[in-house]
Amino acid sequence: MNRNTKIAVAVPLLLVIAVVAFIWPKHDTGPAPSAASKAMPIAEKVARGAYLARAADCMACHTTRGGAAFAGGRALQTPFGNVISPNITADQETGIGNWSADDFWNALHNGKAKDGRLLYPAFPYTNYTAMTRDDSDAMYAYFQTIAPVKQASAPHTLRFPYNQQAMLAVWRALYFKPAVYAPDAGKSAEWNRGAYLVQGPGHCIACHSERNALGASDKGLSGGLIPVLGWYAPSLTSDREAGLGDWDVKDITDLLKTGISQRATVFGPMAEVVRESLQHLSDEDARAMAVYLKSLPNESGKREPYERSKEPEAAAWLAAGAKIYNKQCLDCHGKNGEGIAPHYPPLAGNRALTMDEAVNPIRLVLNGGFAPGTAGNPRPYGMPPFSHSLNDVEVAQVVSYLRAAWGNNAPPVESTTVNRYRNVPLE
Ligand code: HEC
Numbered sequence: 143m144n145r146n147t148k149i150a151v152a153v154p155l156l157l158v159i160a161v162v163a164f165i166w167p168k169h170d171t172g173p174a175p176s177a178a179s180k181a182m183p184i185a186e187k188v189a190r191g192a193y194l195a196r197a198a199d200c201m202a203c204h205t206t207r208g209g210a211a212f213a214g215g216r217a218l219q220t221p222f223g224n225v226i227s228p229n230i231t232a233d234q235e236t237g238i239g240n241w242s243a244d245d246f247w248n249a250l251h252n253g254k255a256k257d258g259r260l261l262y263p264a265f266p267y268t269n270y271t272a273m274t275r276d277d278s279d280a281m282y283a284y285f286q287t288i289a290p291v292k293q294a295s296a297p298h299t300l301r302f303p304y305n306q307q308a309m310l311a312v313w314r315a316l317y318f319k320p321a322v323y324a325p326d327a328g329k330s331a332e333w334n335r336g337a338y339l340v341q342g343p344g345h346c347i348a349c350h351s352e353r354n355a356l357g358a359s360d361k362g363l364s365g366g367l368i369p370v371l372g373w374y375a376p377s378l379t380s381d382r383e384a385g386l387g388d389w390d391v392k393d394i395t396d397l398l399k400t401g402i403s404q405r406a407t408v409f410g411p412m413a414e415v416v417r418e419s420l421q422h423l424s425d426e427d428a429r430a431m432a433v434y435l436k437s438l439p440n441e442s443g444k445r446e447p448y449e450r451s452k453e454p455e456a457a458a459w460l461a462a463g464a465k466i467y468n469k470q471c472l473d474c475h476g477k478n479g480e481g482i483a484p485h486y487p488p489l490a491g492n493r494a495l496t497m498d499e500a501v502n503p504i505r506l507v508l509n510g511g512f513a514p515g516t517a518g519n520p521r522p523y524g525m526p527p528f529s530h531s532l533n534d535v536e537v538a539q540v541v542s543y544l545r546a547a548w549g550n551n552a553p554p555v556e557s558t559t560v561n562r563y564r565n566v567p568l569e
Pocket residue numbers: 195198199200201202203204218225226227228229230237238246249255256260261262263264265266270281295
């Protein structure tokens with residue numbers, strides 16, 4: 143088939159798909175709640191729902207900085223325009239106070255609003271669909287207790303054609319299949335619990351995956367640049383990046399629950415995920431997640447050793463970086479980049495530095511950072527920002543040095559790359 147015939151076939155096909163998806167039953171009430179869920183005392187159900195809402199980090203998107211909890215209004219920037227999170231407090235008019243448990247399930251599991259409108263996957267129902275009806279009902283019970291706030295949800299500001307429901311119908315036909323998590327009988331109950339939490343409520347893939355041209359995460363947890371925000375969420379299936387195959391379960395659990403560990407600390411958007419969500423997991427659930435993450439296969443091949451240039455300019459560039467390091471960074475990160483774990487992360491052998499994508503260390507040096515404050519690490523140590531004291535060339539030099547010193551071996555970074563990230567807002 144040549145290109146024109148392909149298009150001639152594809153366009154009508156997409157239209158048919160759109161029409162079918164459009165007229166598909168608007169309301170799928172799904173499975174009935176289990177007897178256990180029906181019998182659960184309401185207070186217990188609400189507490190369970192509150193726990194799940196933390197694990198799913200519903201707060202992150204549905205609350206603006208300084209705004210009322212769950213009243214919405216946060217603009218999620220996408221390459222297609224902004225999607226504004228709606229009010230999901232128990233207000234009858236502007237929130238979801240008049241929704242039934244079936245309506246709530248239909249949103250979470252099928253990505254459809256009470257009035258049948260298809261919802262944008264900026265709301266990660268593509269993950270929440272994995273959650274059970276009982277978990278949905280527990281969250282519903284919790285959201286009915288959220289203090290009502292009267293605040294009309296703002297319209298999205300997406301560009302044409304992304305603002306069309308038919309377009310969304312096509313997207314869903316291609317990338318969305320509602321399905322509750324199906325346990326793998328060959329694996330332990332703990333592993334299955336971890337998989338459920340990572341794939342369902344945790345929606346880790348929303349950041350840890352590259353998005354295709356239509357914004358779908360169809361490549362597993364193999365890492366991706368977060369659009370617009372400009373941080374790199376490393377691959378969880380590659381030992382060159384943040385794959386955890388060779389980590390102790392204890393170190394992984396520490397990282398998820400406290401934000402620090404012997405091996406690394408979290409920063410940037412991941413620090414928020416730990417602060418708002420993961421630190422609140424029970425010890426059993428955090429451990430289950432760690433067991434599952436550790437089991438993910440390492441999909442990266444061996445890296446070709448980087449052949450460093452022997453040119454004098456290249457050596458001078460690194461020497462300049464070393465000088466900056468010794469003056470500005472050595473006190474905290476140590477003469478040999480050994481750090482003082484868990485508070486001052488080691489830089490020698492730290493994978494966060496040597497990934498192909500160097501945006502994270504660049505942004506840390508520019509903006510500084512704090513590990514998240516958590517129950518397990520209530521007074522996190524911080525790193526000061528250097529954007530005022532170091533220019534683009536100096537930041538590039540010191541990051542290049544980190545990528546070349548103490549056994550690290552990754553290509554240098556350029557000052558133009560630093561410049562690109564200098565003025566990106568933090569969130
Ligand atoms: C990553 C951001 C994000 C997270 C996390 C998130 N949401 Fe949303 N949610 C959105 C956005 C954006 C919309 C609007 C989608 C649309 O209008 O097409 C939305 C829509 C909804 C709606 C539909 C409301 C309406 O008036 O139509 C409900 C209900 C909802 N979310 C509940 C939840 C719950 C419960 C959680 C946690 C389990 C959650 N959301 C987590 C971003 C998010």
